[in-house]
Amino acid sequence: MASLSGPQGYVQARNEADSMDGNLPAASFVRIVDGRPYFPLLKVDPSNKASIIEIANAIISRSKKNAPENCHGCAINAFSGKVNVTAITGGLTNALFKVDLPNSNSVLVRIFGAEGFIDRDEETTTFAQLCNRKGTLHDQLELVGRFGNGRVETWIQNMRPASHIHDFGKEGFSLEVARQVARLHYGFFADASASGTRTKNVPRQPTIWKVIKSWSVELSRNLSHEKFQNDTKLMEIFHRAIMGPPNHQHGIIPSNIQSVISSLSDDLVWLKTQVETRFPDAQVAFCHNDVNAANILLDASIDDDNGTTQYDKQTVCIIDYEYASTNYAMYDVANFVCEHCGGNDNGIPNYDLIPSDDRLVKFLHEYIRERDEILLKNTTDEDDATKSIEVSDLISQVELFQMASCLCWAIWGFLQATEEVIDGTFRMENALSRLEGDTDRTLFDYLRYGKNRLARFRYCKQLIM
Numbered sequence: 001m002a003s004l005s006g007p008q009g010y011v012q013a014r015n016e017a018d019s020m021d022g023n024l025p026a027a028s029f030v031r032i033v034d035g036r037p038y039f040p041l042l043k044v045d046p047s048n049k050a051s052i053i054e055i056a057n058a059i060i061s062r063s064k065k066n067a068p069e070n071c072h073g074c075a076i077n078a079f080s081g082k083v084n085v086t087a088i089t090g091g092l093t094n095a096l097f098k099v100d101l102p103n104s105n106s107v108l109v110r111i112f113g114a115e116g117f118i119d120r121d122e123e124t125t126t127f128a129q130l131c132n133r134k135g136t137l138h139d140q141l142e143l144v145g146r147f148g149n150g151r152v153e154t155w156i157q158n159m160r161p162a163s164h165i166h167d168f169g170k171e172g173f174s175l176e177v178a179r180q181v182a183r184l185h186y187g188f189f190a191d192a193s194a195s196g197t198r199t200k201n202v203p204r205q206p207t208i209w210k211v212i213k214s215w216s217v218e219l220s221r222n223l224s225h226e227k228f229q230n231d232t233k234l235m236e237i238f239h240r241a242i243m244g245p246p247n248h249q250h251g252i253i254p255s256n257i258q259s260v261i262s263s264l265s266d267d268l269v270w271l272k273t274q275v276e277t278r279f280p281d282a283q284v285a286f287c288h289n290d291v292n293a294a295n296i297l298l299d300a301s302i303d304d305d306n307g308t309t310q311y312d313k314q315t316v317c318i319i320d321y322e323y324a325s326t327n328y329a330m331y332d333v334a335n336f337v338c339e340h341c342g343g344n345d346n347g348i349p350n351y352d353l354i355p356s357d358d359r360l361v362k363f364l365h366e367y368i369r370e371r372d373e374i375l376l377k378n379t380t381d382e383d384d385a386t387k388s389i390e391v392s393d394l395i396s397q398v399e400l401f402q403m404a405s406c407l408c409w410a411i412w413g414f415l416q417a418t419e420e421v422i423d424g425t426f427r428m429e430n431a432l433s434r435l436e437g438d439t440d441r442t443l444f445d446y447l448r449y450g451k452n453r454l455a456r457f458r459y460c461k462q463l464i465m
Contacts (some may be wrong), residue, residue, distance in 0.1 A: 003035065004032065004034075006034070006125050007119070009031075010033055010038060010120075010124065012031075013040050026041035026043075027039065027041075027054070029041050034124070034129075036063065036146065037062035037145040039058060039145070039147045042147040042148050043147065044148075044150055046095040046111050053083050055147050056107055056152055058147075059145035059146075059152045060107065083100065085099055092294070093114045095110075096110055105155065109152055110150050110153060111149055117412075124151060126321055135313075136183055137318075141319065142154040156297060159298060159299060159317060160297065162296040164293040164339060164342040165353075167293070168293065171362065172311040173316065175311070176312060177296070178366040179366060181332055182366075182367045184285075184288060185329050186375060204285070206327045206328045207325040212404075215415050218415055219264075219414055220258070222419065222421075225421070227421050227422060228257070228418075239260060240432070241417075241454075242450075242454065243260055267407060267457065270461070271407060282330065285326065289327055289331070290335065294320075296319070297316070298316060299316075331404055333363070338402055338405045340353045340355050345442075347437075347444050347448035349452055361395070364394050365391060406453045406457035410450045410454035412450070414446075414450040434447075434448060435448050
């Protein structure tokens with residue numbers, strides 16, 4: 001069986017599967033893409049543990065069959081005892097399950113969500129390349145295989161999600177994140193071979209403007225759905241989230257919704273002009289684009305070591321590259337700065353937690369030091385003044401790109417909320433009080449999150465104007 005590669009490899013595998021006999025058992029069709037098994041016909045029901053175990057068994061067995069140490073290529077049953085499945089909380093986009101195996105390490109089964117937001121073929125290929133590029137990620141992080149609506153990854157033992165309150169303020173943690181972000185920006189290339197080595201000199205373009213524009217178009221389409229058009233109360237809630245209280249003299253009509261989209265489009269044009277005018281030569285690199293507390297794992301032993309454990313790539317692990325793409329390098333840093341404020345738990349970021357200039361200066365100096373080491377740049381004491389000038393320029397970029405982060409994730413929140421309306425999961429009860437943060441403050445709310453991120457964008461915009 002020929003091995004396929006890249007996003008097109010997944011497309012080819014699905015096309016082959018679709019052309020097969022419709023009575024073919026889903027588990028019997030497999031292709032190897034980017035060196036890992038892909039079962040395009042197998043789909044997991046997140047409410048059915050047996051379904052989760054079945055896909056984990058199929059992928060791990062096939063992965064072991066393809067392993068170099070299995071020289072005969074014989075099929076292997078990965079499970080020969082009791083298997084435990086545990087739902088993992090904290091993810092906003094995907095459903096996550098830990099599968100504890102009796103005679104092997106545990107694995108993570110990730111069931112994709114937010115379909116239409118993310119190109120899963122591109123994302124999975126990128127993740128495979130990152131795993132192949134040893135030294136960029138945690139040594140134990142690995143893509144095991146993919147199935148129809150998700151994938152299987154290794155589970156890194158004794159790790160916990162970072163806390164924006166308890167961990168982000170620690171200097172050692174912050175500096176390690178700076179090093180890992182620099183390695184991603186300068187040690188890995190998305191336009192690369194399977195090993196992660198860049199093979200062609202393609203001019204890089206930031207994707208942030210394209211992403212915001214495409215999400216805005218999708219938001220406009222969703223707001224035109226009949227569920228909105230036939231429900232004035234619902235329209236008012238979304239209008240209030242994006243534009244503030246409506247003018248009741250004229251009521252909420254479809255043209256008001258179009259004015260909402262026009263307002264967001266104007267914000268995008270204004271911000272893009274600011275960036276391209278002030279920083280025309282801003283560095284573009286391969287970026288994570290979503291470095292938040294839930295996407296950083298920490299060695300749990302750090303909690304009990306009285307500060308003796310070193311922060312390095314074995315104790316700090318950045319995960320979840322589903323929004324990764326080429327982008328402005330300082331957007332990645334700015335987004336991490338914004339994530340100090342939280343909000344992924346309840347939709348209410350606390351902007352009093354924005355790191356100080358002194359902390360940001362230390363972060364950027366460490367980022368530059370790691371970058372120069374990757375690029376094999378020799379530095380001298382004479383470079384200190386030059387670096388200080390560069391750090392000052394980067395801080396200005398970070399300040400502006402914080403606005404890009406806020407606008408991007410605001411529209412993401414609004415779009416996710418409209419998807420809830422369309423699929424029937426949006427809760428109308430107490431919707432306005434939830435929006436204002438008066439109720440359900442312990443629960444995440446997409447619309448409230450979007451409202452608060454957009455409010456921060458417009459606050460910063462007023463400071464500039």
